[in-house]
Amino acid sequence: xxxxxxxxxxxxxxxxxxxxxxxxxxxxxxxxxxxxxxxxxxxxxxxxxxxxxxxxxxxxxxxxxxxxxxxxxxxxxxxxxxxxxxxxxxxxxxxxxxxxxxxxxxxxxxxxxxxxxxxxxxxxxxxxxxxxxxxxxxxxxxxxxxxxxxxxxxxxxxxxxxxxxxxxxxxxxxxxxxxxxxxxxxxxxxxxxxxxxxxxxxxxxxxxxxxxxxxxxxxxxxxxxxxxxx
Numbered sequence: 001x002x003x004x005x006x007x008x009x010x011x012x013x014x015x016x017x018x019x020x021x022x023x024x025x026x027x028x029x030x031x032x033x034x035x036x037x038x039x040x041x042x043x044x045x046x047x048x049x050x051x052x053x054x055x056x057x058x059x060x061x062x063x064x065x066x067x068x069x070x071x072x073x074x075x076x077x078x079x080x081x082x083x084x085x086x087x088x089x090x091x092x093x094x095x096x097x098x099x100x101x102x103x104x105x106x107x108x109x110x111x112x113x114x115x116x117x118x119x120x121x122x123x124x125x126x127x128x129x130x131x132x133x134x135x136x137x138x139x140x141x142x143x144x145x146x147x148x149x150x151x152x153x154x155x156x157x158x159x160x161x162x163x164x165x166x167x168x169x170x171x172x173x174x175x176x177x178x179x180x181x182x183x184x185x186x187x188x189x190x191x192x193x194x195x196x197x198x199x200x201x202x203x204x205x206x207x208x209x210x211x212x213x214x215x216x217x218x219x220x221x222x223x224x225x226x227x228x229x230x
Contacts, residue, residue, distance in 0.1 A: 050144050052125060053135055060223065063147050064139035065201040067223050071117050071146075072153035085114040087153040090211035094156065097188040106180045107161030111168065111207065114153045121145035140203045149193060152220055154211040156190075173206040181209065189213025199227050 048054055049063055057063055077085040086094065094110070101108040115123075124145055128138040135144075142148075149155035159167040160177035172178050185191065189212050194205040211217055 050146060053144060055135055055144075060227070062200070063144055064136060066139065066143040066147035067200075068147050069149060069152045069220060071151045072114060077114055077153050080110065080113065084110055084112075085153065086156070087211070087214075087216075089214045090154050090156075090217070093188045093190070093211060093213055097185065097190065100184065100188075101177070101180055104180060106177050108177050108180070109159050109161045110156055111159050112150065112157040113155070115148060115150040117145045117148075117151055120148045120151060140201065143202075149208075149210050149221075152210075152217075154217045154220065155193065156209055156211075157207050158209060159207060168207055170204055170206060178206050185209060189217075193224075199230070200224065 049057055049068075053063075055064055061068055072087060076087060078088050078091050079085055080091055080094070098108050098110075120143065124138060124142050127133075127142065128135065131138075143150075150157075157168065158177065158181070159172065160175035163172075163175045163177070166172040166175055181190070181192075190209045191212055192206065193208045193210045194200065194202040196204045198204075210221060212221055
């Protein structure tokens with residue numbers, strides 16, 4: 001009678017051992033299936049991320065197109081002008097950018113910089129109510145609180161001092177200031193956050209630029225960069 005043999009060096013496994021492996025593997029497989037099923041349901045179980053806004057996060061963490069951003073601490077901000085604060089590295093780069101623009105005859109003015117979440121909440125909900133907008137309509141032009149680049153201390157809204165009628169308007173892209181920024185902003189590590197047809201679904205904002213010239217800034221804006229690249 002032929003005898004079944006094992007390969008040299010391979011120990012014979014007991015029945016109990018094989019049963020344990022089978023049961024353990026089955027349990028892991030079941031857990032994986034459960035996670036796949038419960039993953040989408042998790043969004044239905046958890047409360048909305050913003051109080052007063054009955055909207056859920058997308059799979060990549062976005063809310064109505066906007067990525068979440070932490071609020072910069074006051075101790076990590078410097079004053080550029082009354083009511084205008086930025087992270088030090090962004091402020092330094094902005095000053096160099098403005099000086100270079102002025103040397104070329106461009107009057108580049110800062111309209112907005114750091115915004116606390118409390119201010120962003122008013123800008124989102126109060127204006128939404130005043131304009132009778134839906135949350136989705138409002139989010140195309142303003143980020144929900146906790147989801148604004150301005151809260152990081154790395155983002156700015158700018159205008160042309162010689163064409164104030166274009167402030168915060170798509171027509172800003174017809175100004176000399178915008179054309180100068182297109183040609184030179186990258187030298188100072190500023191990039192346009194919401195170009196035409198951006199994948200976040202935010203309305204075109206030629207006045208809104210973010211600083212990406214530090215490790216902290218790159219980490220914060222990496223998800224948005226990755227989405228744009230895709």
